[in-house]
Amino acid sequence: MPKLTERRALLSAAAALPLLAAGCTFRPLYRPSRNPAAAPDQQLAAIRITPLRDRLGQLMHNALRNELNPRGQPSNPSYRLVLGLAETVEEIAIRRDETASRSDIILSASFQLVREGSDEPLLNASSSVTDSFDVLASAFATEAAQEAARERNVRRLAKQVRLQLASYFASAEQRGS
Numbered sequence: 001m002p003k004l005t006e007r008r009a010l011l012s013a014a015a016a017l018p019l020l021a022a023g024c025t026f027r028p029l030y031r032p033s034r035n036p037a038a039a040p041d042q043q044l045a046a047i048r049i050t051p052l053r054d055r056l057g058q059l060m061h062n063a064l065r066n067e068l069n070p071r072g073q074p075s076n077p078s079y080r081l082v083l084g085l086a087e088t089v090e091e092i093a094i095r096r097d098e099t100a101s102r103s104d105i106i107l108s109a110s111f112q113l114v115r116e117g118s119d120e121p122l123l124n125a126s127s128s129v130t131d132s133f134d135v136l137a138s139a140f141a142t143e144a145a146q147e148a149a150r151e152r153n154v155r156r157l158a159k160q161v162r163l164q165l166a167s168y169f170a171s172a173e174q175r176g177s
Contacts, residue, residue, distance in 0.1 A: 043169040044162065045069040048077035048116070052085065059151065060085055060109070063158035068165070079122070081165075083111045087150070092132065100135045105146060107153040111161060113168065123168045127160040129153045 049064050051057070060083065065072065068081075086108045093102035108128035112121040131153050133145035 040166040040169040043078070044165060045071075046074050046076075046078040047081050047113070047165070048073055048079070049081045050083065052083060056085055056087060056107075056150070056154070057083075059154045060158065063154050064161060067158045067162040077116050080114045080116055081111060081161075082114060083109055083161075085109050089146070091135075102132055103135055103146070104130050104132050105149045105153060106130045107150070107157050109157055109161060113165060123165070125161075125164050125168075127157060127164065129156045129160065131156075 045068065047068050049061055049068070052061050064081070064083070088106045088108075090104045090106065091100035091102075092104050093100065095101050106128060107130075108126065110124075110126040113123040114121050131149040133149040134142070136142045136145065
């Protein structure tokens with residue numbers, strides 16, 4: 001049984017908790033919005049993703065489209081997302097014969113959110129993800145492992161970009177702009 005002083009301390013802490021929470025500025029990202037048109041999900045669905053040239057860019061474009069608006073590109077976009085990708089592969093585990101046995105594949109994106117009809121960026125941001133794959137005796141197996149790691153990276157990076165964009169829209173809604 002706790003002592004009387006311990007019990008008082010616990011009761012005091014419990015009583016102070018609502019006061020501390022009242023000063024908290026935490027708000028859920030996907031909370032119901034006062035203005036449904038300004039809700040982050042609605043804003044994300046109004047983003048047109050500029051095309052990317054190579055196969056990696058196509059994978060990223062499709063993953064982002066699925067994250068932002070699974071119904072496809074918006075017919076009347078309010079925003080444009082301009083994205084640049086960079087991929088590097090680093091050997092992280094070396095065998096005694098000085099060949100790699102494991103590699104990291106790092107995918108980085110720098111992106112700008114631009115209001116449609118303008119060239120002034122609303123948001124400049126970047127993000128990167130890393131995944132690993134085994135370097136095997138079979139070149140085909142190694143290529144398949146690397147491609148699987150690349151696809152995992154693309155999906156994870158698209159989720160990160162979506163989260164950064166949603167955070168931007170939620171903070172813009174909070175500021176009232």
